[in-house]
Amino acid sequence: MAVLTMGALPLGFRFRPTDEELINHYLRLKINGRHSEVQVIPEIDICKWEPWDLPGLSVIKSNDPEWFFFCPRDRKYPNGHRSNRATDKGYWKATGKDRTIKSKKSLIGMKKTLVFYKGRAPKGERTNWIMHEYRPTTKELDGTAPGETAFVLFRLFHKVEEKNDAVKYDELEQTGYSSAMIKSSPDDTSSDLMQDTVSSVTHSQKPDNFMQNDQVTEISLPERQFEFV
Amino acid sequence: MAVLTMGALPLGFRFRPTDEELINHYLRLKINGRHSEVQVIPEIDICKWEPWDLPGLSVIKSNDPEWFFFCPRDRKYPNGHRSNRATDKGYWKATGKDRTIKSKKSLIGMKKTLVFYKGRAPKGERTNWIMHEYRPTTKELDGTAPGETAFVLFRLFHKVEEKNDAVKYDELEQTGYSSAMIKSSPDDTSSDLMQDTVSSVTHSQKPDNFMQNDQVTEISLPERQFEFV
Known part of the structure; x- marks a missing residue:
């Protein structure tokens, strides 16, 4: 992989x-x-x-x-x-x-x-x-x-379970995605997902099986990876 | 620079x-x-x-x-x-x-x-x-x-001027920041900024002076740039 x-x-x-x-x-x-x-x-x-x-x-x-x-x-x-x-x-x-x-x-x-x-x-x-x-x-x-x-x-x-019922604005803000400045519109039917997923970003929890692959294959990127001009 | x-x-x-x-x-x-x-x-x-x-x-x-x-x-x-x-x-x-x-x-x-x-x-x-x-x-x-x-x-x-008064949800969505799933809370006093800035991301406009520097100095990153394991 x-x-x-x-x-x-x-x-x-x-x-x-x-x-x-x-x-x-x-x-x-x-x-x-x-x-x-x-x-x-x-x-x-x-x-x-x-x-x-x-x-x-x-x-x-x-x-x-x-x-x-x-x-x-x-x-x-x-x-x-x-x-x-x-x-x-x-x-x-x-x-x-x-x-x-x-x-x-x-x-x-x-x-x-x-x-x-x-x-x-x-x-x-x-x-x-x-x-x-x-x-x-x-x-x-x-x-x-x-x-x-x-x-x-x-x-x-x-998403990760929140202990508190409400995700407060400050908590949303600290995820750093605030710069995108997304506002959900009133007709957004998945706003609960939005809230939930933000909280998972806040916690940055890894799933248990994260990085547990044993079959690893090298793949290559273009030669120039970062270009400093 | x-x-x-x-x-x-x-x-x-x-x-x-x-x-x-x-x-x-x-x-x-x-x-x-x-x-x-x-x-x-x-x-x-x-x-x-x-x-x-x-x-x-x-x-x-x-x-x-x-x-x-x-x-x-x-x-x-x-x-x-x-x-x-x-x-x-x-x-x-x-x-x-x-x-x-x-x-x-x-x-x-x-x-x-x-x-x-x-x-x-x-x-x-x-x-x-x-x-x-x-x-x-x-x-x-x-x-x-x-x-x-x-x-x-x-x-x-x-932010970039919007021709239309309303930024619709679909337009917000296509910025790709939707994955962050940020929702502004009702007490967010800068929600107008949020909407405006999203529209600028949508348009991806460069400021006029972008990349117009003539004094350029090389700086270096750590040796490993991308790591493929």
């Missing part, structure tokens, strides 16, 4: 691609078979793993509870209207409205929020594992052209 | 330190004279420059409208209750409440939001230049111990 540790970068560097970058760069290259250019995000079959096993499969190793994966698009449901989202121990369930991703005002993709439940529907037990599924919507990235393979991209989050 | 370009890192890597990292790592080392370890953030006298000249002084060169600077703490107002914040062409004015920065529930610093106005108070014209000022509050970082120098840290933002 490929591993990219962040320790040698100055503290504070993080992999924080925008939604537009995930669609127009990462998914575009992956769908077009240019795998070696997007090795920083590994390819897995998301439903063959339990969520707590996924961080160990991440190429980028950091303390932030956030990880990225490509997943082949399920052929059983090519329209994206439904997907088989069951794992061995539970299932991923969509929550809230899908959101549009635009580039220069054009629709390029959709983002769906999923929550993992242990057990079987409708009696599953909600967990703190959350994913955003990114799906391109343009014809050119539907995976049907010669040389293309259909992929979606998952951004996985793990 | 030292320059660190991001081009050779995989797309999506950004300098996004948390508030806690800015106080406990960057300000701590700077105040203790360990300048070579925090070269990624340059030292300037913030009020000797107009805000639109500051991006050109940033060590980290990216398209994101966000930049970091150390500034010697003003000796005229050592208590931090007031500072001389006038530049040649205008002045920085505090807005909203100062916010606390905590580490493991202990107060370690304060964050103040400032907006730049052109002209002279009280008739200044509000601009799109915004700063967060980070100030340590612990005794050990007050800059009075032998070998210490008092510093604050500024995180500068430039």
Whole structure:
């Protein structure tokens, strides 16, 4: 497995691609078979793993509870209207409205929020594992052209239990993501996720299985890594 | 001037330190004279420059409208209750409440939001230049111990005019900062700044003077830059 540790970068560097970058760069290259250019995000079959096993499969190793994966698009449901989202121990369930991703005002993709439940529907037990599924919507990235393979991209989050009921503003602020200055709109149906995930960032807790991979393969970056001009 | 370009890192890597990292790592080392370890953030006298000249002084060169600077703490107002914040062409004015920065529930610093106005108070014209000022509050970082120098840290933002009055949720979402899942609390007095700055991230506009420095000096990072294990 490929591993990219962040320790040698100055503290504070993080992999924080925008939604537009995930669609127009990462998914575009992956769908077009240019795998070696997007090795920083590994390819897995998301439903063959339990969520707590996924961080160990991440190429980028950091303390932030956030990880990225490509997943082949399920052929059983090519329209994206439904997907088989069951794992061995539970299932991923969509929550809230899908959101549009635009580039220069054009629709390029959709983002769906999923929550993992242990057990079987409708009696599953909600967990703190959350994913955003990114799906391109343009014809050119539907995976049907010669040389293309259909992929979606998952951004996985793990939230940590808060002792207090309320996450206060100051606590949100100290995560440092405040600079992005995001404000959720009143129609945001996943605002509870937002609050929860912030608290996990605050605690920077590692999942137990973090960095416990024994099969490690070296991969290489472009020669110039940091450029000082 | 030292320059660190991001081009050779995989797309999506950004300098996004948390508030806690800015106080406990960057300000701590700077105040203790360990300048070579925090070269990624340059030292300037913030009020000797107009805000639109500051991006050109940033060590980290990216398209994101966000930049970091150390500034010697003003000796005229050592208590931090007031500072001389006038530049040649205008002045920085505090807005909203100062916010606390905590580490493991202990107060370690304060964050103040400032907006730049052109002209002279009280008739200044509000601009799109915004700063967060980070100030340590612990005794050990007050800059009075032998070998210490008092510093604050500024995180500068430039927002871009929105054509539409409303920034819609989908537009916020595509900035990619959604993963941080920040929600502003009702008592956040600077929520208008939040909205504005998000729009600037969406547009990724460079200030005109960006990268127009002619005095460039090479600085070096630790030998291991990216570690592939």
